[in-house]
Amino acid sequence: MKLVLQGPQASLGLLHTIAALAAPHSVHVLSAHALRCANVTCDSATRAAVQQAAQAACVDATFIDSAATLRDYSLLAMDMDSTLITIECIDEIADMQGLKPQVAAITEAAMRGEIGFADSLRQRVALLKGLDAAALHRVYDERLQLSPGADALLAAVKAANIKTLLVSGGFTFFTDHLRARLGLDYSNANSLEIIDGKLTGQVAGAIVDAEAKRDTVKLVCEQLGIAPSQAIVMGDGANDLQMMAIAGLSVAFRAKPVVQRQAAVALNFSGLDGVLHILR
Template sequence: MNLVVQHPELSDATVQALGAQLAAPAARRADGFARWSGVGLDREAVRALGEAHGVDAGLVPAGQRLADFRLMAFDMDSTLITIECIDEIADFIGRKPEVAAITEAAMRGEIKDFKESLRRRVALLEGLEESALQRVYDERLELTPGAPALLDAARSAGLKLLLVSGGFTFFTDRLRDRLGLDFARSNTLEVVDGRLTGRVLGEIVDAAGKREAVLEACRAIGCSPAQAVVLGDGANDLEMMGVAGVSVAYRAKPVVRAQTTYALNHCGLDAVVRLFSDAPGW
């Protein structure tokens, strides 16, 4: 196994300290990146090492290539994009703190019934003009740093791209078209006479729905779930992460970091590329 350490401002002093602790110099050193080969540590030891030095550290199988995978799936809110869309929508009706508190509790895994938590939040949006959704998209929605580079790398390696969210089609459909993604799955807000009714149409995409979306995409392209890479940040991402060959917790809640293959707490999404041995300069 190889140890991959990353940080946007990875210093020589940190690399040297890690080398002293590992009793070996880095086999590869580049800006924001260092790699040690043949490391005899388990994943828990690597997580502790990363926390102690304030870096993103991952134990990577030798020869693990991005091109060996077929699908990359992204959660949307706070993963592919920097915001929680429902919280920003609620801001236009003066209820952001109330909605954000429910969102945060759900992402930490403290609310077990995601469907009910979503219904509660959406109900608070009743009466809001639909135009507020476009304002959130235009004025507040930003891609997470490193997202374009990761999407380009995945696409170049031949992977199909899925965006799956407990959020809303208004945003996932636009991002799918804008970014050239292959699949998108999320929830539909009911709108009547140009205003939100406070209801969601159809079956709500919860943790089980996210898992099924990944499995459906795998079936559509003819691959095993073991050939999927899944990224997310909240407790409702754990089921889809659990069926994937590789899971990445991005700036995630502790309950998620504890159960995934890798955790990125400091870097942008482009750091995912260097978890695979066909990354440039690896």
């Protein structure tokens, strides 16, 4: 096993101190804020000690097979809201109606797995009834930002000839714009019903929930002629767990606790490109 330690604010001295807890055979400096430790001790007590020290230092600690590299994968599948981008689009749309607190509370409960995703989406979209569709453009233009490290991650996977999929419980208005802007290969999301330039408060067509996300990953893998084990899947909410479960590498990005507990990798402090250090 290898241990990768990385933290945007962490010094190499601090990282070496944490690394020593795992008694590595050798330590390689990856950047000014990242180390790779080879042939580490990885029993449960050691893992717990490393994770505790790393958390206290705002450092991401990842134990992973020494042989794992980016070359092992042929697809990168990403959630959109709070993963590829920093916002929850529906919360920001609701803010145009003065309803962000109500909608955000439902979003949070759904991402924690406390409410079924499909029901939560219908509840939230219903609150948007009558909103001018121009609000979608305002959210995209004024509030949507890529998560830290997104550009670097996408550049690296494209250079490695890895295909990209954006699969979201959000809306096609945003996934379509991002797919075109970022040169992504595939996308799937929900469609907001719009009539006469106004949101009707309904979702058009089937809802992209946890099962649909998983099935989308499976379908794209079939189209590419690869196994799901050749996919990296990144997400942050409970509705990402099913697609993460079939992946070769599951990455929880600044995720809810229920997701962090089940993912192979948890990035709480690093950017999306933290995956690249792990798979070097």
